[in-house]
Amino acid sequence: ETGVTQTPRHLVMGMTNKKSLKCEQHLGHNAMYWYKQSAKKPLELMFVYSLEERVENNSVPSRFSPECPNSSHLFLHLHTLQPEDSALYLCASSQALASGGVGEQFFGPGTRLTVL
Amino acid sequence: AQTVTQSQPEMSVQEAETVTLSCTYDTSENNYYLFWYKQPPSRQMILVIRQEAYKQQNATENRFSVNFQKAAKSFSLKISDSQLGDTAMYFCASSNTGKLIFGQGTTLQVKP
Numbered sequence: 285e286t287g288v289t290q291t292p293r294h295l296v297m298g299m300t301n302k303k304s305l306k307c308e309q310h311l312g313h314n315a316m317y318w319y320k321q322s323a324k325k326p327l328e329l330m331f332v333y334s335l336e337e338r339v340e341n342n343s344v345p346s347r348f349s350p351e352c353p354n355s356s357h358l359f360l361h362l363h364t365l366q367p368e369d370s371a372l373y374l375c376a377s378s379q380a381l382a383s384g385g386v387g388e389q390f391f392g393p394g395t396r397l398t399v400l
Numbered sequence: 401a402q403t404v405t406q407s408q409p410e411m412s413v414q415e416a417e418t419v420t421l422s423c424t425y426d427t428s429e430n431n432y433y434l435f436w437y438k439q440p441p442s443r444q445m446i447l448v449i450r451q452e453a454y455k456q457q458n459a460t461e462n463r464f465s466v467n468f469q470k471a472a473k474s475f476s477l478k479i480s481d482s483q484l485g486d487t488a489m490y491f492c493a494s495s496n497t498g499k500l501i502f503g504q505g506t507t508l509q510v511k512p
Contacts, residue, residue: 372443
């Protein structure tokens with residue numbers, strides 16, 4: 285399988301549930317990202333992992349917990365979410381450049397999350 | 401802080417016509433990258449075109465080209481010979497220091 289895959293594609297959960305989103309990249313990249321996409325808002329960067337270390341955490345509530353066990357896999361663990369957390373969650377990967385910049389990011393299809 | 405602004409929430413164009421999507425950005429960096437991404441109704445975000453700030457020549461990819469004005473911090477996307485499959489949301493983005501900053505997006509509708 286090629287590119288960036290995300291599972292599940294759709295998720296409905298109650299506020300007291302615990303669930304996890306999974307992302308897998310087959311591109312040999314060394315950086316992975318979680319974004320939140322809400323209606324009528326720009327993509328919000330949530331977390332960045334480079335070489336399996338978290339390098340960015342954009343003031344995301346602790347009810348979102350990322351995990352990057354290796355350079356190909358990224359998880360987002362969800363616990364005690366709120367209805368306003370309903371959104372499309374996108375995963376992306378890229379190759380971090382020696383200059384410190386980032387190359388093209390490849391995106392997964394996203395997980396549509398609904399919190400009841 | 402980096403910011404990216406797309407001032408056109410929605411646009412439409414007739415099939416086979418040309419349309420230009422606007423983007424302005426703000427950065428204090430000298431070396432950075434600019435991107436246009438396309439997100440069709442199926443939701444898979446894909447890269448349309450990429451520009452490196454140190455290159456003066458405007459990037460082109462088939463029917464897609466950019467007008468990169470570095471001094472004005474402007475990075476517009478021109479789509480020539482629009483096709484129905486170009487209907488999508490388009491996001492402008494800039495990057496440096498390892499992350500992308502996205503604009504709010506422009507929804508483009510190509511009409512038959």
